[in-house]
Amino acid sequence: MLRNGDYFASAPAIPGAAQSGVADNQASEGSEKQVTVAQDSPPGKPPTVTPAQSQRVDETALRYFASKGDTKRLNAEIARLKALYPDWTPPENPLAARQQGDPQLDQMWKLYSEGKFAEVRKAIADRQTAQSGWQAPADLLDRLAVAEARAQLVNAADLKQYDAVIRIGSANSSLLTCGDVDVLWRVAEAFARTKREGRARDAYLYILKNCKEPGERVATVQKALPLLSRQSLDQLLATEQKTPDGQGEFAALRGDIARQSLGDADSDPKLVVPEADLAAVEALANHGGRASDDLLLGWYHVRRDNPQVAETWFRKAREKENTAKASQGLALALINQNRPAEAEDILYQWRNADDDVRKVYLAAVANLLSITPPPSIDANVLQRVVQEVYAAKDAASAQQLGWYADALNQPQTASQWFKLALDWKPDDESSAYGLALTRWKIGDKTGVREIQTAWAGRSERIPTVGERSVETAAVGKGMTEQTPKRAKENQPGHRDAGTQNYTIQRSGTGGRTGQQTHGCPNTMDPASLSPQAALSRGWCLMQANRPIEAAAAFDVALHGTGKTRADAAYGQSLAYLRAGLSDYAAASASMAPLDPERSMEIRTALLESQASTAFDQGRYVETIMALDERATIAPERTGLMVLRGYAYLKLRRFADAEQVFRAAANTGSRDALKGLNDVKVTRQEKIQ
Structure with missing residues (x-):
């Protein structure tokens, strides 16, 4: 009952x-x-x-x-x-006063209760046809109409x-x-x-x-x-009622409402969130253990220029659940605190999660590279940064790589990055200026003129490149002219020649104009010499294979003018190249304009040094870039072909590596034959 x-x-x-x-x-x-x-x-x-x-x-x-x-x-x-x-x-009891049974009508109600409204309509029509004058109960018809209307309403809502x-x-x-x-x-x-x-x-x-x-x-x-x-x-x-235990029936929902309040504020930085909502979400985050609450608070604060507070909440979120979004938020908070190196390190593993995360990663890279003075970046980090910027074709980061290399007195590398940035964003005046400046530094006057012609009337500073000193031209990047004899420990990116496994030795660099052929005194302070005498002593020391002393003599000769200064810049570049100090060599080459032959010689040698240095430091993409640029101005020697092959192998570009090693092996190179075997072994390891 x-x-x-x-x-x-x-x-x-x-x-x-x-x-x-x-x-x-x-x-x-x-x-x-x-x-x-x-x-x-x-x-x-x-x-x-x-x-x-x-x-x-x-x-x-x-x-x-x-x-x-x-x-x-x-x-x-x-x-x-x-x-x-x-x-x-x-x-009180709907079953107490049952009417006379009507099986057909009961079947109609059964169909109705099962939601088979079309079948109810058919059953009504069939009975009216078979039983003249029979009418379905008004209640059934009304309810059927309402049920059909409800189905229509639900369907419309779903659609x-x-x-x-x-x-x-x-x-x-x-x-x-x-x-x-x-x-x-x-x-x-x-x-x-x-x-x-x-x-x-x-x-x-x-x-x-x-x-x-x-x-x-x-x-x-x-x-x-x-x-x-x-x-x-x-x-x-406001309509909330009390539950039997005295609690508000909507108590559990108030946290969700506070969460929504912070969520709305994420998309509208001007939205003021009630303090009660902020406190409610903080309480939930501290006691509920949900990473999503920490994220809400982190995004709220990072959007309101509170990066220190945002960092705290994003770190809590990552401790609970290390996700791309938590890492993205933390990286933004760190970037806003001028800590891009930490941001890059945290976000690297998530860099390909989605477009937004990748943009933040590249922003961290650009901010890291733009620090003045340039920071000392771990070789592995720099290598992955180079690879990611190249893969993303991100002009802003490429430009910063250019300025970073320029600040480390590596104008050849800088020039490559400025060229890439300009290829990816042809209307970027800053990259065009950087390219013109670095081409001037390496003596590529034709290249400078090309840039100046292309940007005529569109830039005030590009036409003046070459008309002022390096110190003036580089204002804005924190770079000042410094002679190469400065202490090595104060030179960013310098490499100690005593720890290198190679030095640059070029034949035919001895009998230059002004070279002294007789023996050189064992000790002498070149500062006491005139520029011309210091130049002569520098060539003498080069013949004696004493490049560091020669560099000091050429440094004094740089105080001369005209041809003396140009010869000194050339000689000092050769001295530093022989000592394995390519960074210093590049700086020396920019001290005075060189004639086309000398400029090409130094540029070729610097690119070789740059490629070898990049390979030693695990920067294989940069190695190939340097070799590619060198190949445009001079034939690639067998040893450099082997270097290129191993760079391809390190990047797991097996087909390219095999092709290069095979070409070098045809010259009889044993190193190339070994490279072919290394490709075979590495491929097998990959399969296993």
């Missing part, structure tokens, strides 16, 4: 039947009033009330659901009848046809009852999605003021959370 209490629904239908209900009827949003009701109908009641005493209530469906033990549908039917007939009292949802709800107010809160939710969402927040708020408020099921009330606020403004949400929260 079903108890009487099981028959009652929790509230009447939304006021205003077909005329209005919760539906909009295309009314203006401006009034923002309570859910619209019919003029002759008080709130909470249908527009037209027919007392149960004056009209018999059709309880057929009620008794059918009771007979099947379908309590859910039974309660929904009771709610519907009470909404239509407020004076009606549900029978995001929100105007149709509102229209169907307006025409079928009997759908809008606490017995079917899902329909009310769909109508409320339709209002919100069509920019009628006031109507949406009123629909949610109607549920909270009239429907009593605790789970549905909490779900109502949850559904409103992503759709309504904070002001509207506060109105919903």
